[in-house]
Amino acid sequence: MTALVRPARSGPSRAGRTLHAGPFAYTILIVAVLFSAFPFYWTIVAASRSNADLAKVPPALLPGRHLMRNFEAVLEEADIGKALLNSLLVSGSITLGTVLCCTLAGFAFAKLRFRGRGALLAVTVGTMMIPPQLGVIPLFMLIAELGWVNQLQSVILPGLVSAFGVFFMRQYLVQSLPDELIEAARVDGASTARIFWSIVVPIARPGMAVLGLLTFMAAWNDFFWPVVALSSSEPTVQVALRQLGGGYVHDQSVIMAGTLLGTLPVLLVFGLLGRQIVGGIMQGAVKG
């Protein structure tokens, strides 16, 4: 089942459509890539300039020398250091929790027989259609009641399981886990828990890795709920960026330095594992 982690390759059998790209196709694609990449480049340029440089006409197009100074300013003014640490804690917990819970639930939906399985799965998938705005108000009233407003667990706990993840792991396990393997283990007297740890988890590992990547990126970049549940004293990176952009800091180059710091971790993940992410999205799309 390597297909899940690698984009499907079109082999020689696809002769009917494997047209070779001409100069036209390359040109358009390179322009598209430049459009994709330019805002990143510009963030670096703006983050490494002084505010006065940015107010010049014509504007500076190359990186300058103020990167470190701007980083220091943003660490001081917006406490980005704490925000980065919080984000790491939140995204890490959510990723671990989601991968574990969704593998368990996905296994149950894929291979265990129980009453109302189909209906439960339908409800789970159905929740993906419900906008987060609907969940936010009951959730907010709940955390207000518990006294958790502005505490990290209010962001971590609701993120520990996701309908998408359950569905993703179910699809993965339906395909890659043969029933015979489970039956054989049962005959040998293994409990369901034992089967899960010794058979399901090793087989599910590539799927779990892709789910973990997608979950980490989504959790790191989540905006709406953290903005509602947290405030300036206990921010995630996204909440801190909102404050930077909300007029507390007027220095454009400092704002861009904060943006750069907040984006770097996820860009790093993307740079190292982009191929797997592409594969995961394409596979999820075919199944969805």
Place this chain on the structure above:
Amino acid sequence: MFAAFGLFPLLYTAFVSLYRVELQAPGDMEWRGLGNYTALLGDEYFWVALRNTFTIGVLSTVPQLVTALGLAHLLNYRMRGRTFLRTAVLLPYATSVAAATLVFAQLFGRDFGLINYALGLVGIDPVDWQNDTVASQIAVSTVVIWRWTGYNALIYLAGMQSIPDELYEAAAMDGASRWRQFFHVTLPGLRPTILFTVVVSTIGATQLFGEPLLLEGSISGGISHQYQTLGLYMYEQGWGFFHLGRAAAIAWVMFLLIVVLVGLNALIARRRSRKEARR
């Protein structure tokens, strides 16, 4: 357990929307019946937000999906560095709403923004991307388009790869050009994928929140609410003015809007495929 996550918020939000609930004391609830809804209908900014959500939705979704379709077609060619190109067009997906919007807010700056500078080079006067209604909505849509086009292109690409080769071979034998193959084999084959992306993008557009919030950091979506979306309007009512009951009513309006739009999409799709079957 899952009923708790899906159904409960839906019903509880509906329940809250019938009460007066203030943010400072969410435990105290006072019955209002449909009062929150009628107040909403009488609020001019609700209608502004509804209209903005619609226009920004169209401005962002249509170009995004058309471009994605074209990119996917090109990415499906045999070429050097294909994996690199596929990964590179997905790069914007890795950024957050907050980061992307802050960068674009700077690029769209009125006095020193790069975009106005570039427009100036070709002789176009500076555009006020923050205060002009159409321009500010274009600015918000640009952020959405930039972040999601590559993602949608990959979804189309996955759909294209599941179209059977025999169809292309048959079309090629009948002498169909590349263009005709694209229109008569690829597009019909992609119909379920296209419907999927239209539905997902519609849902996304209905909920737009971070982009209009951060374009200049105000929760009213500009001085005259010129780019305030329903998502932002809900936040303003609930967490800006502390009316949680009112915010719940807005959330329910958003949900109904999504149900109607998704239903409409499904209806159009079914009608079209029936028409085609008759041909």
